Amino acid sequence: MNQKNNISILILFAIVALGFSACSGPHGNDPGNEYMPDMGHSIAYEANVHNYYYLNTWDSASVKTLKEMSMPRTTVNGTIPRGYAGTVSGNGTNGVAVPVNGQVPYYYGNTDQERARASADIIDNPFPITAAGLEKGKELYDVFCAICHGDKGDGNGWLVDETNPNAAYPAAPANFLQDTFYNSSNGRYYHAIMQGKGVMGAYADKISYKERWDVIHYIHALQAKELKKEYSEEANTLTSALIDVPGATVKHMAQMEDSDHNADGHGEEGHAGDDHSHSDSDHDHGDDH
Numbered sequence: 143m144n145q146k147n148n149i150s151i152l153i154l155f156a157i158v159a160l161g162f163s164a165c166s167g168p169h170g171n172d173p174g175n176e177y178m179p180d181m182g183h184s185i186a187y188e189a190n191v192h193n194y195y196y197l198n199t200w201d202s203a204s205v206k207t208l209k210e211m212s213m214p215r216t217t218v219n220g221t222i223p224r225g226y227a228g229t230v231s232g233n234g235t236n237g238v239a240v241p242v243n244g245q246v247p248y249y250y251g252n253t254d255q256e257r258a259r260a261s262a263d264i265i266d267n268p269f270p271i272t273a274a275g276l277e278k279g280k281e282l283y284d285v286f287c288a289i290c291h292g293d294k295g296d297g298n299g300w301l302v303d304e305t306n307p308n309a310a311y312p313a314a315p316a317n318f319l320q321d322t323f324y325n326s327s328n329g330r331y332y333h334a335i336m337q338g339k340g341v342m343g344a345y346a347d348k349i350s351y352k353e354r355w356d357v358i359h360y361i362h363a364l365q366a367k368e369l370k371k372e373y374s375e376e377a378n379t380l381t382s383a384l385i386d387v388p389g390a391t392v393k394h395m396a397q398m399e400d401s402d403h404n405a406d407g408h409g410e411e412g413h414a415g416d417d418h419s420h421s422d423s424d425h426d427h428g429d430d431h
Contacts, residue, residue: 246351252337252344257330264329265385269355272389273375279360282353286345290315295364313341318361319368328385331358362386 250260269275290299290311297317302309316323316339323330335354338344349357359373366373366380373380375389383391
């Protein structure tokens, strides 16, 4: 009986000692020990290796593969980038009228009928004309478009330029300085970026949602330069200002909205008896914008 008790005490002592050793704190160059560390610290995936490494073999039975877990994730639905919430544009609505998380669905197929439908449906550029956007648009245009469509947008890119001894492009790239493109809706450009056109491939997987619209803004800037018109953050004399809104207009409308809100607050404090009528008047005034 005593022998059994001694064995039980030894086993209990060993368990307690093991528990203490399993949870020893760090000291010196020793990181210490932690019981079931995966429960408290997630083990990051190593995206630069093709195989599982010693720290993440524990998920070999997972429904997600290492490749899937290592790839970039899509954003949460409804994600709004910093600075895009509540922007006011020239027609009184949000400056960004559609989702801006880079995962915007596109419901137009790669046919002539769908191209025509996109051209008819997609009119407004959801982003105002800004200096930063035009600069980014130029950078992207020079990388992806200029080699075919030319630095000026005249369709004389290096692949078809007569000065290029190796030019052998099978089809003439679009000349954005023709009347047909001056009079085209934004949807014509956007559909070509998304689905491609003729021998031109699609660029939907190469540039993000906003970047596509930056490129379209820059194409309009090239057209405006050719026609001696203005297409900038300050003014737009090329297209309808309700379609492509200058950034200065956006800022002005935001200031007007702020002043309206300030007037509301002043009226409520200075004319308490007229709160209801004053508020209704301001509401109607805001709708006009």
